[in-house]
Amino acid sequence: MHAAIATEAYTCPKCGERSTKGQLSQTGFHCPRCTLELAHLDLAPNGTVRQVHGWLLGPGDLVQGRYRVTSVLGKGGFAATYLVTDERLQGKRRALKELPRDLYEADFSKALDLDPKFLDARRNRGTEFLRQKRYESAIDDFSAVLAADGDDTGTLYKRAYAYCTSGKGTLGAKDLRAILGIEPKNDDAKALLRECA
Numbered sequence: 193m194h195a196a197i198a199t200e201a202y203t204c205p206k207c208g209e210r211s212t213k214g215q216l217s218q219t220g221f222h223c224p225r226c227t228l229e230l231a232h233l234d235l236a237p238n239g240t241v242r243q244v245h246g247w248l249l250g251p252g253d254l255v256q257g258r259y260r261v262t263s264v265l266g267k268g269g270f271a272a273t274y275l276v277t278d279e280r281l282q283g284k285r286r287a288l289k290e291l292p293r294d295l296y297e298a299d300f301s302k303a304l305d306l307d308p309k310f311l312d313a314r315r316n317r318g319t320e321f322l323r324q325k326r327y328e329s330a331i332d333d334f335s336a337v338l339a340a341d342g343d344d345t346g347t348l349y350k351r352a353y354a355y356c357t358s359g360k361g362t363l364g365a366k367d368l369r370a371i372l373g374i375e376p377k378n379d380d381a382k383a384l385l386r387e388c389a
């Protein structure tokens with residue numbers, strides 16, 4: 193994390209606990225007091241944080257120039273839900289769900305309706321399903337990608353991970369050996385093969 197960002201203060205929108213962003217990177221971006229997950233995270237299949245997409249909004253923040261956040265209702269997966277008041281409708285209260293745009297699976301599904309051969313969308317949606325631990329759906333998308341491009345070792349690895357994690361170690365091991373046939377020095381594939389086989 194960049195030093196300037198690491199020392200930036202962040203106040204938990206739920207309990208008011210103040211931390212620095214550097215401290216929060218040490219707690220997996222969970223509030224040290226109330227344990228709320230405070231950021232939208234890009235997680236690697238093994239759970240390590242690859243990137244912070246954004247931080248939760250707090251009381252008083254304005255969304256889409258219209259909805260004023262009153263409080264955080266919760267955070268599950270990568271969606272956060274807020275209680276907001278609608279400033280265009282005399283402060284009518286409603287719940288608002290926030291998904292970081294680049295993580296929105298429905299976008300990929302829409303793109304795939306328009307063009308079923310749009311491999312990037314399918315690859316990304318599969319990755320998305322993987323994050324949500326929807327292994328069957330992830331495997332379906334990865335298999336479609338691999339049918340078009342069998343040497344895509346990144347996708348082979350993700351499908352192997354989905355297989356291994358959902359109890360289909362034999363199929364996972366097969367994908368990992370295929371990777372090692374293409375990239376004999378792929379350490380990630382070797383490590384997963386040891387766990388999976």
Ligand SMILES: [Zn+2]
Pocket residue numbers: 204205206207208209223224225226227228
């Ligand atoms: Zn908190």
